[in-house]
Amino acid sequence: MIAYLSTLAVLVSVAALVGLGLNFQWGVAGLVNFGVVGFVALGAYATALTVPYAGWLGAMVIAAAVSAAMSTVLAFLSTRLCGELPRHRHHRLWRGGRYSPAQRKLADGRGARHCRHPAAVRLLVPAAQYDAFLLGFAVLLVIVTFLVLEMLVRSPLGRALRAVRDDPTVAGALGKPVLLLRIKAFAIGGAVMGIAGSLHAFYLTYIDPSQFTSIITAYAFMAVILGGRGSNVGLVIGAGTIMALIEATRFLKDALNVVDGAQLAALRLGLIGIGIILLLILRPQGMLAEPYQRVRDFFPDDKEGR
């Protein structure tokens, strides 16, 4: 039971982290990124490759850094064309999760990468309690990321990002460095996705390119839409709801004897598609819309600034 619970918690945590990253890029800063899964894969591979040398914490930091660096490069390329076209570029990275030459080489040459249980963790806890430990670790990671991102959203940086999202021209006219802000948002979101990939690698202890399919991107978008763009609380609730629904439909198989495994998988994915469309039509603002903020939320003492 504890094993199942921890599996569920880790799945929700990974989804929530990916969603938090996307929410920062898309929800807060208005930058659409269809390459989500590429950054997750990048984080996972960075973790798997560096964990023997850097330890588990070091590997996680490296994963975040690599993903952030890659995001910066891509943001530079795509914000040059700001507006409609950047999304196409990210298709490249998103499929790159499967096809980039480096990964192909890894996959062809040595088969799947094995990511050993973090050495420090194994010293601290016996294998029997690894599940329970991982559960706590995943939840802690989500809480910390959530708090940091929430702080960023409330900070002057978050305010500037929302301004750039709502109207880049006005924000630019007020002296905000639009390009730099966008790149920062993209890099921070990318780092969070890298951390998600890292957790994914720790959880499965074994990764190969076929795990990183575009369905991860679809889940992340659905979580952001369901939770409400720009709201971190909504996102965590949204990601939790989606993963719970997906897990719950696993048991449909017992109820419906007529369908086999492949059909059940198809049914679940199809339902996700229907879910995305229904959400967009019926409740485009999501469960928790981004809180409407006034000047005095930021400057409570300022009597005149209203």
Place this chain on the structure above:
Amino acid sequence: MLGQLILNGLVTGSLLALPALALTMVFGILKFPNFAVGAMLTFGAYTAWVMNAMFGLPLLIATAIAAMISAAVAVLSDVLVFQRLRDAGSITLLVASMGLSLILENVCRFAFGNATRNLNVDIARPIRWHGLRINHEQLVTATSVVICVIVIQLLLYTSPLGRAMRATADNAALASVRGIERDTIVRITWALSGCSLALSGVLAGLDRAVDPLLGWNYQIPVFAAAILGGLGSPIGAVTGALVIGLAEELSTLILPTNYRQIVSFAIILLLLLVRNQGLFGGKAVRK
């Protein structure tokens, strides 16, 4: 060897031309890239397979029925989904088309499983001509695509309907002042794109085999072709498709065949850096 590669490349490219046309036409009218092209292609291929292999109809009739059913599905998806979201912006429409793509693909998977299916056609020896090996499928693909492209071009540029479509693509509000109903034009565009996707599904099914991921194999090259030609430009989409097809085949001279798909990505990337409106596009498409 080089001649063979060029021939293969042209045929591969012509296979991409129809989906790229479908993508670019919908983009022209509705201003969003329809992510569901791949899934609609798969759906068309399965419909044709059902008619052809299960009901034993000749391939030509099966294709015609599949084209009609796919057109109906495309119009239905507009009525149920895209029309309701028309004012919501292109990103929302794009995400909705991702959802639609999941639905269509998994309807096929639910009904027919993951196994690959083959269309019921006679196996024939390839024709040899001046040292070139030409498959019958390649001949069929090339001829039907050429005919379709000519028909669509004539429709767009010589008929009143085509004029109305181009007017709506150019400026929907101005077109409606002149009495062109936008909704009708949008539905007709969806129907056309459904037809051409079903046809390309059949051609793709002849080239490979029909399976739930059939459309996925074409998704990226098709987007690359449409972007290369300049989204919204029909003649550009066809040219772009031929260029992508040739580039993918010719790249096998210097790259291992595994990396063939990289070529499409590289072309998109380079193009967006150098000339982001594409080869035939007007000014960059902005909202």
